[in-house]
Amino acid sequence: MERDTHFILGVYEDEDVLLHAVKEVRSTGVKIHEVYSPYPVHGLEHVLGYKRSRLPIAAFLFGMLGTSLALTMQFYMMKFDWPMIIGGKDFAAFPDFIPVSFEMTVLLAAFGMVGVFMVSSNLKPWAQPRIFDVRITDDKHVMAIDIANNSSMEVEKIKEILKSSGATEVNNKSFE
Amino acid sequence: MAHDVQNYNLDQKFDFNAGIKKSLLTILGIGAALLVIGIVMAMAGGGHAEEGAEATGHAFHWYERLFANVWINNVYFTGIAIVGVFFFAIQYAAQAGWSAPITRVMLSFGNWLPYAALIMIASFFLMGHNLFHWWHAELFDPNSPEYDSIIDGKGAFFFWPMEKGTFPIFYIARMVIFFGFWVFFFNKFKKIAAAEDQLGGDSHWFKMRSWSAYFLVFFAVSSSVSAWDWVMSIDTHWFSTLFGWYVFASWFVAGLSAITLLTIFLKGKGYLEMVNENHIHDLGKFVFGFSIFWTYLWFSQFLLIYYANIPEETVYFVERLSSDVYGPFIFVNIGMNFVLPFLVLMTRDAKRHGVFLKLVCTLLLVGHWVDFFLMVQPGTLGHNGGIGFMEVGMLLVYGSAVALVVLGGLAKGNLLPKNHPMLEESYHHHI
Numbered sequence: 001m002e003r004d005t006h007f008i009l010g011v012y013e014d015e016d017v018l019l020h021a022v023k024e025v026r027s028t029g030v031k032i033h034e035v036y037s038p039y040p041v042h043g044l045e046h047v048l049g050y051k052r053s054r055l056p057i058a059a060f061l062f063g064m065l066g067t068s069l070a071l072t073m074q075f076y077m078m079k080f081d082w083p084m085i086i087g088g089k090d091f092a093a094f095p096d097f098i099p100v101s102f103e104m105t106v107l108l109a110a111f112g113m114v115g116v117f118m119v120s121s122n123l124k125p126w127a128q129p130r131i132f133d134v135r136i137t138d139d140k141h142v143m144a145i146d147i148a149n150n151s152s153m154e155v156e157k158i159k160e161i162l163k164s165s166g167a168t169e170v171n172n173k174s175f176e
Numbered sequence: 177m178a179h180d181v182q183n184y185n186l187d188q189k190f191d192f193n194a195g196i197k198k199s200l201l202t203i204l205g206i207g208a209a210l211l212v213i214g215i216v217m218a219m220a221g222g223g224h225a226e227e228g229a230e231a232t233g234h235a236f237h238w239y240e241r242l243f244a245n246v247w248i249n250n251v252y253f254t255g256i257a258i259v260g261v262f263f264f265a266i267q268y269a270a271q272a273g274w275s276a277p278i279t280r281v282m283l284s285f286g287n288w289l290p291y292a293a294l295i296m297i298a299s300f301f302l303m304g305h306n307l308f309h310w311w312h313a314e315l316f317d318p319n320s321p322e323y324d325s326i327i328d329g330k331g332a333f334f335f336w337p338m339e340k341g342t343f344p345i346f347y348i349a350r351m352v353i354f355f356g357f358w359v360f361f362f363n364k365f366k367k368i369a370a371a372e373d374q375l376g377g378d379s380h381w382f383k384m385r386s387w388s389a390y391f392l393v394f395f396a397v398s399s400s401v402s403a404w405d406w407v408m409s410i411d412t413h414w415f416s417t418l419f420g421w422y423v424f425a426s427w428f429v430a431g432l433s434a435i436t437l438l439t440i441f442l443k444g445k446g447y448l449e450m451v452n453e454n455h456i457h458d459l460g461k462f463v464f465g466f467s468i469f470w471t472y473l474w475f476s477q478f479l480l481i482y483y484a485n486i487p488e489e490t491v492y493f494v495e496r497l498s499s500d501v502y503g504p505f506i507f508v509n510i511g512m513n514f515v516l517p518f519l520v521l522m523t524r525d526a527k528r529h530g531v532f533l534k535l536v537c538t539l540l541l542v543g544h545w546v547d548f549f550l551m552v553q554p555g556t557l558g559h560n561g562g563i564g565f566m567e568v569g570m571l572l573v574y575g576s577a578v579a580l581v582v583l584g585g586l587a588k589g590n591l592l593p594k595n596h597p598m599l600e601e602s603y604h605h606h607i
Contacts, residue, residue, distance in 0.1 A: 087485045
């Protein structure tokens with residue numbers, strides 16, 4: 001059979017059916033491109049077998065950057081640029097620096113994490129989102145399967161698997 | 177819908193068998209032996225301490241160190257006991273569902289409260305004069321060379337309505353009232369829990385929620401005032417406005433660690449099958465979060481005093497940081513109660529697995545004992561204090577005695593609140 005479409009979509013109405021369907025489809029060896037749902041489905045990332053997010057690593061690195069920037073700034077200002085005696089302390093009085101360093105750590109970790117998330121999720125302001133089915137913003141769950149990733153399997157076979165797993169509709173979808 | 181929790185043995189009871197008792201009694205014996213060694217050493221080593229005491233005009237006696245130790249452990253273990261009841265009440269007042277199967281574990285810590293009350297009141301009468309500087313009549317006599325106008329100004333807080341320097345009736349009344357109400361609320365909770373087990377229905381849950389709310393209001397005031405009374409008044413001149421919160425935070429972290437350890441211990445013995453890593457994760461998050469909260473309060477207190485640099489306030493930290501005995505323990509305190517728990521428990525997996533939690537909770541239990549050691553000893557013993565055989569022995573004796581009482585109380589009732597309306601919800605708890 002000719003491959004005239006890019007994606008096969010299974011449309012599901014119930015989240016429990018969807019969760020079981022994901023397990024079933026994966027067990028047959030079909031690789032799922034992505035599952036779209038109108039609200040977060042509990043345990044979906046677990047059955048899809050997603051690996052642990054690497055976002056915390058980015059948060060940690062950005063946090064460290066914030067700490068070092070804050071400490072460098074304060075040491076430079078207080079010790080070298082404009083030394084001032086405050087409360088009879090040493091110019092570089094470390095305990096005084098902790099609140100600012102803490103705030104800068106939190107600020108940069110948060111901003112950095114949001115930035116990394118946007119870049120890795122392709123959330124550029126000019127990006128055109130690929131809507132597989134408008135009903136995923138309303139009341140339907142959609143499982144998208146990329147045919148290119150499943151070249152070893154017949155398209156009809158995949159469609160059959162989706163049907164038997166509880167999909168109410170099976171559609172084709174391609175993007176320009 | 178099928179009730180999945182019915183698959184479990186809901187009538188299970190903790191079997192406080194001879195094996196556990198024997199190991200606890202062994203720890204108690206080791207502690208008592210160390211304590212005796214410590215006392216003998218302190219009695220023999222008295223000569224050295226006298227030299228230093230000569231200058232201040234106040235001779236140091238070996239039993240003062242024993243008194244200070246009794247007081248540290250009184251305050252510390254009272255805190256753990258009342259935090260068990262407090263955390264229990266929080267669950268009901270917040271209508272929490274996840275914690276339903278471990279509520280009885282929390283409540284069991286309250287079993288120590290009646291003993292704590294008796295020991296604390298008795299030891300106050302026996303040792304209060306040595307421990308608390310303010311209980312010296314000459315401080316309040318304007319004609320005496322020892323007259324202290326600042327302490328005279330605070331005297332009514334201890335002695336009202338009696339004359340200052342005589343008998344601290346207001347102080348003792350507060351102690352009795354706090355313990356009285358705490359024990360009363362604990363017994364009330366226990367009674368409602370027992371009735372719920374027998375009769376079922378959700379009316380007991382509503383009753384428990386109301387009583388929890390009353391208790392929390394009372395505890396909000398009493399925890400703070402007891403911290404001023406039992407700990408802050410040792411350094412009579414000095415005061416800190418967040419001291420009540422600081423002591424509460426220390427109690428809370430220690431109590432949460434004890435609750436987590438006991439839960440993991442019971443799970444290891446094969447009880448509480450429905451408590452899984454999701455519940456453990458929640459307890460881990462509490463331990464992690466509140467150890468940071470404790471650090472926040474510790475640092476808030478320190479930074480403001482350091483920054484303002486007012487002698488009346490800095491004396492508290494000068495006494496500790498510039499001392500050979502206590503200086504290192506300030507850093508041990510921060511390391512054990514903040515740095516290590518923060519780094520070890522940061523990841524999700526560490527909070528879900530018993531091994532890391534057991535390690536961190538044990539560390540925190542010792543760490544917060546060190547925190548109370550640092551609050552009590554410098555003001556009572558000065559340079560004669562320190563951590564030796566006596567301190568370790570007394571901690572072991574108290575710790576195993578508390579464990580015996582708490583586990584004994586736990587074994588009497590049901591381990592699971594089998595008619596708790598949220599037991600099913602807790603079973604499906606998933607994070």
